[in-house]
Amino acid sequence: MITLVENITDVAKAPGEIRAGGTDLQERLRSRISRSPIVDISRLPGLKSIEHYAEGTTLGALTKVADLGRHPHIMNNYPALAMPAQLLATPQIREMATLGGVLCQRNRCWYYRNPHFSCYKKGGDGCPARAGNYELGTCVDSGPCIAPHPSSVGLALLTYDAELEVTGRGRINVTDLYGDGSDPTHDHTLQPGEMITHVYLPPAAAHERGGYHRLMSRALAEWPLVEVVVRLMLDGDTISQAKVAINGMANIPLRLPAVEDNLIGKKTTDQVFEAAAAIATKGIVPLPQTAYKVGMIRSGIVAAMTTARDHTPGEKLML
Amino acid sequence: MKTTINGQEYKFDPRADESAIEVLRERKQLTGTKLVCGAGVCGACTVLVDGTPMTACLLPAHALEGKSVQTIEAHGPDQLHPVQKAFMAHDALQCGFCTPGFIIEAIAFYDSWRKEHGKKEPDRDEVALALSGHLCRCGAYVGIYKAVQRAVAGDFDEVSEIESPRVEALAKVTGQARYTADVHVPGMLTGRILGSKHAHARIVRIDISAAVAMEGVKAVVEMLEDKYKVARYVGQPLAAVAAISEEIAAEALEKITVEYEVLPFVDSLDEALKPGAALVYPESSKNPPNASEGPIPPGKWEGNLRKPYLNLMMTTWPGKARRIVKEAGQDENLVLVQRTYRTPGQTHTSLEPHCAVAHWQEGSLTVHVSTQTVAPLARELAKYYKLNREQVTVLSEYVGGAFGSKQGFTTETRAAVELSRVTKAPVKVVYDRMEEMTIGGYRPLTKSDFSIVADKQGNLKAMTGYFYGDCGVAVQSQCAPWVRFTYTGVPKDVKDFDVVTNAAFAKPFRAPSGPASFWVLESAMDELAHRLGKSPVALRRHWDDSTIRMPLYDWIESLPAWQKRGEAGASAGRFKTGIGVAIGNWFNIYFSQAKVEVATTPGGLVVRTAAQDMGNGLRSVVAKAVAEEFGVSPLTVDVQLGNSEYVEGPVSTGSRGTNSIYQPSVEAARKVKEKLLANAASTLGLKDPHWENGGIFHEKGFLPAAEVFRQLPAVSVVEKRGGNGLFDVLGMMPSGELGANIVPKMTGSVFMAQVEVDTLLGRVKVQKVWAGMANGKIVNPELAQSQVYGAVIQGMGYALYEERISDPATGTLLTVGMEDYRIPGIGDIPEIEVHFHEGGFESVKGEACGLSELSFLAVAPAIGNAVFNATGWRPTEIPMRPHRVLEGLSMALPQVQEAKSVEY
Known part of the structure; x- marks a missing residue:
């Protein structure tokens, strides 16, 4: 069953899973992981937009990821958002996937995606990965589900303290979209019938440098083991403000405030980056199969910070 | 709902969950667009939607409303895009299943790049980024890079006639080639x-x-x-x-x-060998599938372990070998390398399931x-x-x-x-992708206990190797023979053991068991050279009993990159580079009963044989062999394969295609030519006819080939390859249904790899591979080179990324998609230099030997040895995924070890 929604107020009335670009849902329909009725919102008017005002920038939820990655306003003012938008998934997916869709996508756990297994996210009452192979899972035990959150864009929005307009709920902080990781049944906190319509970014920061790194085994087009977004606001070569967020460590995208605080007032040297990155893993207790990520987390943070320092703004980022 | 497909309006009523791929392939029978992974990973289904490349497998059919879709069919043989011409000219394809997707993407890239940069040639990184949403299993990436770069630079804008080394290239770049997956029969x-x-x-x-x-x-x-x-x-x-x-x-x-x-079940080799393990075959009569291409020799079962009696043939002075290995530790004149090695299950991952x-x-x-x-x-x-x-x-x-x-x-x-x-x-x-990955086949997993001993002067003394192969419910992992037949003349105790597990059965995969075997042998050999302080090339030359590789050692030693290599672990800083070498040694098989028919029709030459071309180029080998005899273009020869009604040709296994079919094709063509000349004299009354420059010269002038075929009655000759004369006595070995004859002289390879290891992130980047091949005459240099590129790339996948992983609690495969089963992508491809040293097989009919398998063997160990040279850490287990590299480095490098000792 499918409902082709023409009016935003109809979303709440239609039963089923929301489909925008379809890049996640179509695969789950094919594998029969999802058998939900479809609420297709791709025809909703007015949600494909990038608008800037004095108080910030508003992004429509149906904006394509590729457009975020190549829009001059985003590239110049929100580099830490543009970078993941240029490198996540594949070029074709980025042309299909929408901003709202990538924020609400389901995770990539190979148990969740395999129709042979039941799990919390499929109405079951356990996590087969815990008893099985979770070498691609979270580094720390942050909740019943140990699959990392897949949204690179969500990670970037975290570093901008972005807000989301959600139907029926109003404005919420992006952190509220992901909750605390204690509910294993969902990958986000939206209730049935709720959908993101807009994303609000604060005004562009002065002297911002963006950094991004995806740790993968291959060069391109792979889901990362660890993924880091960094924003450094610089006063010459001194860091006046820093925002650091990481995926792959926990089951939700994480901000790392202790790392951020450690950077403030310091120079952008390798030593400063390494010392700050070490704080990220201080005292953490890794899961046995993903203990290898402890070093990667630090390495990924250093790599993203190095990019923030060395990358020429406006140029295409290579990993 | 209304959409436009290749310029034509199309109305349809999609199902709720329908994707664009079903609209194109099923409703419209536009089968040039391929369905492979069904998950947006491989890009084979890429089409243009309002000019933008999208993967049709994930694009909802409803999203096509009011859009204009362009598929590969929009670029037919009469409307070739410069990108298609470039793919043909640079042999940027093998099996062709990924090709339409790549071409659609490359056309979009061509347009956008031209708009921004004109005819400036894009660098490799730009091409890689643009094409990163596509995967090619044959490994045609080297040609793809070149084709896209040169097309964008304008090489093909004005070209009308394209000669491709691959005769079916036109059918493949236009999506016209009909694969089994595309077959549609009414009422099906x-x-x-x-x-x-x-x-x-x-x-x-x-x-x-x-x-x-x-x-x-x-x-x-x-x-x-x-x-x-x-x-x-x-x-x-x-x-x-x-x-x-x-x-x-x-x-x-x-x-x-x-x-x-x-x-109860067992999910892994280690579990299966534990005392009290559940038995895969508890019954007294066991009938395991065969994971090899040869017959299953008798063997003895002990629980899940099977010991084939074939092992007796693999040993030479086994007791002495064991004694030398055992006592090597006490003898200060001897050096022993003793390690356990592991290799993963490698899934074939053919794009056409x-x-x-x-x-x-x-x-x-x-x-x-x-x-x-x-x-x-x-x-x-x-x-x-x-x-x-x-x-x-x-x-x-x-x-x-x-x-x-x-x-x-x-x-x-x-x-x-x-x-x-x-x-x-x-x-x-x-098969859907999950079935293809689960039961479609894979290379067996192995665990090997291997010891090698040399004296301090570098003389090889002994080897012992116990190779445990996990083929799932099947048997016949056979690593021992390759160790037995390489560096011969010393005591060896090498044995294969099958360990059955409750997993789908393994199948032969390009050089069955060879890559695991050479991973072990050549990693150990390199370690020994290191311990002896000797050049690994010089030491191999000293041990090698075959002359076939000697010119390849010379070539390696002449390479500046080899001469400039540093000491193991000497490379400083985060990024460490290193050089590694390894050899390969492979059987030379042909099918003596292979037949081919060469015939003329009024329309031209037709060649038929019940063989098949999986992208390895058999069609082109046959076309070229016949065309050269007649002095015409191979593209004018109609090669018809893939039909069991034709005379029986070779199977496409064991690298025997070219070796079996090239020579009979040449000979059949010669005989057809003779018949034509005789007929020219008898029916047309031509005096002194002789064939030259693509036609018949006679006393009064010249009759071009096309006219010869049109005017003279049709003739047909069937030619059988037959054996090798003298070698038949020595080399014939009938082998069941698939028919194989073995030439006693083995083909050889020496490969070198240069890697860069990112010691912070644990990533190994292969920068360059030098592939030295000695497999006799090269019949079709461009296609031979493409085959070697493909082997290097698949071998690289084996060394670095590819690994079957199952759920230990249920035995269910987890790497069931192309997202989690990682084959190399375009961004991973190193520069590859192929060096053929021809000759050495003059006694073999046609003088050409197989190369597909030979070119796979040395890739992984050359990369592993390069990683050792770069970092001082000796990998024994592949794939060298980041977590293994970081773990390995933490033991080898004190500074990383310090960093790893975190507070937990």
């Missing part, structure tokens, strides 16, 4: 297979009544082939359904109830099937179904990759034939 039903949910279970009862009762379901058949009615791995076919649509067939599978009596369309009619059986063995499959089907050989036709015009996995009578074919036999309708069975 869809077949789907139900697999076991459990890794080990007795099948008590299968209730099909609810499925049979469904409207649209035409037949349900049982598929379990086990005399004890036991399923021994997850996904083992239990039943198959034929229905009028894919959706109904899928629903019907869910309505079949299976009553299982669940039995296993598929078949069978039609059982009164008195005949026609089967379209994606296969490497057209002729033997027809025989096998006739035997199995008790038909005359003449009643069975096997068709396989284009094969979208196989690599060893598509031999003989396979499960999808059995399902299609069984269902057609019941329904009398044509039935199509195509």
Whole structure:
């Protein structure tokens, strides 16, 4: 069953899973992981937009990821958002996937995606990965589900303290979209019938440098083991403000405030980056199969910070 | 709903969950767009939607409303885009299954790049980024880079005539090549297979009544082939359904109830060998599938372990070998390297899945099937179904990759034939990606305990090697022979053991068991050279008993990159570079009974043989052989393959294609030419006719080939390859259905790799590979080079990324998609330099030997040895994924070790 929604107020009335670009849902329909009725919102008017005002920038939820990655306003003012938008998934997916869709996508756990297994996210009452192979899972035990959150864009929005307009709920902080990781049944906190319509970014920061790194085994087009977004606001070569967020460590995208605080007032040297990155893993207790990520987390943070320092703004980022 | 497809308006009413790929392939029969991963990973289904490349598998059909879609069919033979011409000219394709997707993307890139940068040639990184959403399993990336770069730079803007080294390139770049997956027969039903949910279970009862009762379901058949009615791995076919649509067939599978009596299982080699482990074959009569291409020799079972008696042939002074290894520790003049090595299960991952369309009619059986063995499959089907050989036709015009996995009578074919036999309708069975990855085949996992001893002067003294192969429920991992036949003349105790587990059966994969064998041997050899402080090339030269590699050692030593290599672990800083070398040694097989028919028709030359081209270039080898005899372009020779009605050609396994078919093609062409000349004299009355420059010269002038074929009566010659004269006595070794003759002289390779290891992130980047090959005459240099590129890239996948992983709790495969099973992408491709040292096989008919398998063997160990040279850490287990590299480095590098000792 499918409902082709023409009016935003109809979303709440239609039963089923929301489909925008379809890049996640179509695969789950094919594998029969999802058998939900479809609420297709791709025809909703007015949600494909990038608008800037004095108080910030508003992004429509149906904006394509590729457009975020190549829009001059985003590239110049929100580099830490543009970078993941240029490198996540594949070029074709980025042309299909929408901003709202990538924020609400389901995770990539190979148990969740395999129709042979039941799990919390499929109405079951356990996590087969815990008893099985979770070498691609979270580094720390942050909740019943140990699959990392897949949204690179969500990670970037975290570093901008972005807000989301959600139907029926109003404005919420992006952190509220992901909750605390204690509910294993969902990958986000939206209730049935709720959908993101807009994303609000604060005004562009002065002297911002963006950094991004995806740790993968291959060069391109792979889901990362660890993924880091960094924003450094610089006063010459001194860091006046820093925002650091990481995926792959926990089951939700994480901000790392202790790392951020450690950077403030310091120079952008390798030593400063390494010392700050070490704080990220201080005292953490890794899961046995993903203990290898402890070093990667630090390495990924250093790599993203190095990019923030060395990358020429406006140029295409290579990993 | 209205959309525009290739300029034409199309109205349709999509299903709720329908994707654009179904609209194109099923509703519109536009089969140039391929369905491969179904998950947006591989890009084979890429089409332009309002000019933007998108993956049709994930694009909702509803999203096509009001859009304009362009598929590869918009660029037919008369409207070739410069990108298509470039793909043809630079041989940027092999099997061709990924090609339409790559071309669509490259056309979009061409347009956008031109708009921004004009004809400036894009660098490799730009091309890689643009094409990163595409995967090619044959490894045609080197040609793809070049084709895209040169097309964008304008090389093909004005070109009208394109000569491709691959004669079927035009059909492949235009999406016209029809693969089995594309076959559509009117009235065709869809077949789907139900697999076991459990890794080990007795099948008590299968209730099909609810499925049979469904409207649209035409037949349900049982598929379990086990005399004890036991399923021994997850996904083992239990039943198959034929229905009028894919959706109904899928629903019907869910309505079949299976009553299982669940039995204990073992999911890994280590578990299977533990005392008290559950037995895969608890019954007294065991009948495991064969994962090799040879016969199963007798063997002895001990639990899940099987010891083949063939091992006795592999040893030379085994007691002495064991004694030397045992005492080496006490002898200060001896150096011992003793390690345990592991290699992963490598899934073939052909982009065209296993598929078949069978039609059982009164008195005949026609089967379209994606296969490497057209002729033997027809025989096998006739035997199995008790038909005359003449009643069975096997068709396989284009094969979208196989690599060893598509031999003989396979499960999808059995399902299609069984269902057609019941329904009398044509039935199509195509594995979905999950089935392809689970039961489509893989290279066995291995664990090897290997010891090698030399004296301090560098003289090889002894080897012992115990190779445990995990082929799932199958047997016949055979690493020992390669160790036995390389560096010979010293005491060796090398033995293969099969360890059965409750996993789907392994299959032969390009150089079966070879890559694991050389990973062990050449890693150990390199370590020994290091301990002895000797040049690993000089030491190999000293040990090597074959002259075939000597010129290749010279070549390696002449390379500046080799001469400049540093000491192991001497590279400083985060990024460490290193150089590694390894060799390969491989059988030289041909099929003495291979036949080919060369005929003339008024329209030109036709060549027929019941062989197949899986992208390895057999069609082009035959075309070139015949064309050169006549002095005409290979493109004018109509080579017809993939039909069991033709005279029997070689199977595409064991690197025997060129070796078996090249020489008879040349000889048949010569005989046809002689007949034509005789006819020219007798029927046309031409005086002194002789063939030269593409036609007949005679006393009064010149008759071009096209005229010769038009004017003279049609002639036909069938030629058989036959044996090698003197070598027949020594080398003939009949080997069952697949027919193989072995030349006693082995072919050889020496490879060198340069890597950069990111010691912070644990990533190994292969920067360059030098591939030295000695396999006799190179018949078709461009295609031979493409084959080697492909082997290097698949070998790199084996060394760095690819690994089958199963759930230990249930035995279910987890790497069932192309997202989690990682094959190399375009951004990973190193520069590859291929060096053929020709000659050395003058006694072999045609003087050409196989190269597909030989070129795979040394890749992984050359990379591993380069990683050692870069970091001082010796990898023993592949793939070298980041977590293994970081773990390995933490033991080798003190500073990383310090960093790793965190507070937990």
